[in-house]
Amino acid sequence: xxxxxxxxxxxxxxxxxxxxxxxxxxxxxxxxxxxxxxxxxxxxxxxxxxxxxxxxxxxxxxxxxxxxxxxxxxxxxxxxxxxxxxxxxxxxxxxxxxxxxxxxxxxxxxxxxxxxxxxxxxxxxxxxxxxxxxxxxxxxxxxxxxxxxxxxxxxxxxxxxxxxxxxxxxxxxxxxxxxxxxxxxxxxxxxxxxxxxxxxxxxxxxxxxxxxxxxxxxxxxxxxxxxxxxxxxxxxxxxxxxxxxxxxxxxxxxxxxxxxxxxxxxxxxxxxxxxxxxxxxxxxxxxxxxxxxxxxxxx
Amino acid sequence: xxxxxxxxxxxxxxxxxxxxxxxxxxxxxxxxxxxxxxxxxxxxxxxxxxxxxxxxxxxxxxxxxxxxxxxxxxxxxxxxxxxxxxxxxxxxxxxxxxxxxxxxxxxxxxxxxxxxxxxxxxxxxxxxxxxxxxxxxxxxxxxxxxxxxxxxxxxxxxxxxxxxxxxxxxxxxxxxxxxxxxxxxxxxxxxxxxxxxxxxxxxxxxxxxxxxxxxxxxxxxxxxxxxxxxxxxxxxxxxxxxxxxxxxxxxxxxxxxxxxxxxxxxxxxxxxxxxx
Numbered sequence: 117x118x119x120x121x122x123x124x125x126x127x128x129x130x131x132x133x134x135x136x137x138x139x140x141x142x143x144x145x146x147x148x149x150x151x152x153x154x155x156x157x158x159x160x161x162x163x164x165x166x167x168x169x170x171x172x173x174x175x176x177x178x179x180x181x182x183x184x185x186x187x188x189x190x191x192x193x194x195x196x197x198x199x200x201x202x203x204x205x206x207x208x209x210x211x212x213x214x215x216x217x218x219x220x221x222x223x224x225x226x227x228x229x230x231x232x233x234x235x236x237x238x239x240x241x242x243x244x245x246x247x248x249x250x251x252x253x254x255x256x257x258x259x260x261x262x263x264x265x266x267x268x269x270x271x272x273x274x275x276x277x278x279x280x281x282x283x284x285x286x287x288x289x290x291x292x293x294x295x296x297x298x299x300x301x302x303x304x305x306x307x308x309x310x311x312x313x314x315x316x317x318x319x320x321x322x323x324x325x326x327x328x329x330x331x332x333x334x335x336x337x338x339x340x341x342x343x344x345x346x347x348x349x350x351x352x353x354x355x356x357x358x359x360x361x362x363x364x365x366x367x368x369x370x371x372x373x374x375x376x377x378x379x380x381x382x383x384x385x386x387x388x389x390x391x392x393x394x395x396x397x398x399x400x401x402x403x404x405x406x407x408x409x410x411x412x413x414x415x
Numbered sequence: 416x417x418x419x420x421x422x423x424x425x426x427x428x429x430x431x432x433x434x435x436x437x438x439x440x441x442x443x444x445x446x447x448x449x450x451x452x453x454x455x456x457x458x459x460x461x462x463x464x465x466x467x468x469x470x471x472x473x474x475x476x477x478x479x480x481x482x483x484x485x486x487x488x489x490x491x492x493x494x495x496x497x498x499x500x501x502x503x504x505x506x507x508x509x510x511x512x513x514x515x516x517x518x519x520x521x522x523x524x525x526x527x528x529x530x531x532x533x534x535x536x537x538x539x540x541x542x543x544x545x546x547x548x549x550x551x552x553x554x555x556x557x558x559x560x561x562x563x564x565x566x567x568x569x570x571x572x573x574x575x576x577x578x579x580x581x582x583x584x585x586x587x588x589x590x591x592x593x594x595x596x597x598x599x600x601x602x603x604x605x606x607x608x609x610x611x612x613x614x615x616x617x618x619x620x621x622x623x624x625x626x627x628x629x630x631x632x633x634x635x636x637x638x639x640x641x642x643x644x645x646x647x648x649x650x651x652x653x654x655x656x657x658x659x660x661x662x663x664x665x666x667x668x669x670x671x672x673x674x675x676x677x678x679x680x681x682x683x684x685x686x687x688x689x690x691x
Contacts, residue, residue, distance in 0.1 A: 122514065123514055123515060123516070124513040124514055124515060125513075125515050126509075126513050126515075126593045127509045127510070127512070127513025127514070127515040127518060128509075128515055129509070129593070129594075130505050130506060130508055130509025130510075130512075130513070130593075130597070131505075131506050131509040131510065131521065133502055133505065133506070133561065134502060134503075134505070134506040134561070134562050134567065135521070135562070137502075137558065137559060137562040138525070138528075138562035138564070140543075141540065141543070141555075141558065141559035141562065142528065142536060142562060143528070144543065145536035145537075145538075145539030145540035145542075145543055146531065146536035146539060147539070148536070148538075148539030148542060148543065149535065149537070149538045149539035149540075150539075151539075152539065152542070159542075201433075205430075205433075208426060208430075213419070214419070214422070214423060214426070216423070216426065218430075220678070220681075222430055222434065224677040224678075224681060225437055225438070226433065226437055227677070227680070227681060227684075228437055228438070228441075228670065228673060229437055229440075231618065231669055231673055231680075232441075232666055232669055232670075233621065233624075233639065233640050233643075233665060233666075233669070234622060234624065234640075235624050235639075235643045235644055235665075236640075236643060236662050239643055239646070239647055239662050240440055240441075240444055240659075240662050240666075241440070242647070243655060243658055243659065244440060244443060244444075246655075249455060249456050249655060251443050251447065251460060254459035255460045257459070257460075258460050285436070285437070289437070290684065293681055293684045293685055294685070296685070297684070297685035297686075300685075342532065345532070346533070346534055348534075348625055349625070349640075352644075353644055353647060369534050372534060372537070373625065373629075376537070376538055376541070377541075377629060382538050382542070385538055386539075389536075389538060390535070392532070392534065392535075393535045400530070
């Protein structure tokens with residue numbers, strides 16, 4: 117834009133519908149939730165103002181802390197496996213000596229689980245992982261890997277691992293596509309130059325591929341974490357909807373949902389929502405800051 | 416060279432294994448959907464389908480008409496996709512073409528609020544919908560997506576690189592109205608970007624669970640995911656064959672659609688990622 121555009125108020129007519137809807141259905145509910153977080157609102161009658169009582173309860177609520185712990189636990193397993201597998205695949209397919217074929221097919225095949233409605237996935241694994249009649253136990257028994265059926269979704273550790281691994285299974289293909297897009301953004305010249313210089317596979321990987329993929333991996337990390345903090349459908353539908361077994365699948369949004377819509381504690385649920393929001397902001401800030409510091413070092 | 420071939424063989428084997436891991440849960444779902452409850456309980460694991468498909472279907476359909484949920488989800492997803500595509504393009508055009516007071520401030524406000532997680536306003540949203548009398552209707556599912564900040568952002572960036580102001584000037588001299596400019600010039604230019612976003616909007620609406628769960632009460636109005644959730648707590652859950660079939664009905668059409676759209680979807684994801 118070289119010359120200044122002259123002021124033209126037609127623009128308002130184009131953006132008015134957006135902002136009317138945005139203010140009504142996004143901004144106003146956020147503010148209203150904030151207000152309710154200072155009340156003992158139960159969904160009926162007038163909300164009674166109780167100051168910071170909900171927040172005082174929040175910072176001492178063991179269920180909220182365990183919900184935070186569960187959420188991070190599940191996300192950690194999910195993200196570790198998701199990124200690990202995607203990274204291995206990316207390294208494999210970007211190796212210019214191996215020249216692996218079939219990228220299009222494999223990408224599509226690995227992506228498929230991501231497209232399926234999470235509700236369907238949760239229900240499906242809910243019965244595949246069943247105790248006496250689950251297909252996974254049947255298979256493991258037939259293969260002689262286990263001698264007794266394992267009650268996967270009834271033990272806190274195996275339940276969390278199950279949900280985390282199902283998440284990884286759903287997302288590794290997506291992450292692989294994004295990392296591959298990042299690699300194809302890297303000029304082939306880099307790889308060829310490294311090859312001519314006699315660099316080994318490992319040297320190319322650690323000195324060329326990984327450093328150049330760093331920004332896109334950070335993007336994956338941030339979007340995955342923000343999404344992971346909000347995990348709801350899978351833990352809600354794979355067991356009883358209350359976070360069983362022993363509250364191990366009680367995630368933060370599941371807690372929020374149950375507080376509001378099962379127990380009618382709208383006021384407290386609103387405080388939970390803002391607690392979750394604060395945690396999200398905090399994590400995002402930490403990650404942006406560490407990214408910024410690295411940039412300064414490199415620059 | 417020979418060593419490389421062996422290494423490649425191992426890698427392809429591992430890749431095929433990973434493909435199997437991606438598919439086997441769906442395959443088991445289809446196999447078990449054709450087996451009777453007794454068959455599954457007594458005979459355990461098999462890779463071969465049974466003959467109880469219709470029997471399972473009859474049991475399932477007595478309790479819940481999943482096709483109804485399918486139709487409901489489809490109606491909502493199509494409406495959401497059309498509305499959010501049109502209004503996002505309209506808004507992006509306004510931001511990209513006109514210079515008005517507060518333009519940048521409004522755009523930045525939108526970007527900041529784009530980062531806010533959707534669950535933050537859930538309680539207030541529910542309360543608002545209740546006050547408006549729109550509980551148990553599709554209004555809270557269809558209307559709010561008209562304001563989709565991310566799509567506006569994406570489309571505005573696209574317009575900024577693809578549309579030349581001279582194009583609009585020429586049409587203005589011919590006496591075209593501003594809204595006509597949008598329909599005749601802006602929208603056609605935006606079409607490829609709108610199509611990319613439309614796919615994700617559709618998938619997002621189709622898969623949405625928490626919002627319809629919160630605002631819908633009548634079973635005949637349930638979307639597919641909410642209906643599935645209700646299925647889990649119903650008597651059908653006692654019959655594994657019927658349960659598998661219910662899940663399969665929700666999954667198989669998506670798989671078929673993906674067969675035709677996979678290339679397009681994957682290109683869109685790649686494009687979106689590199690833009691960031």
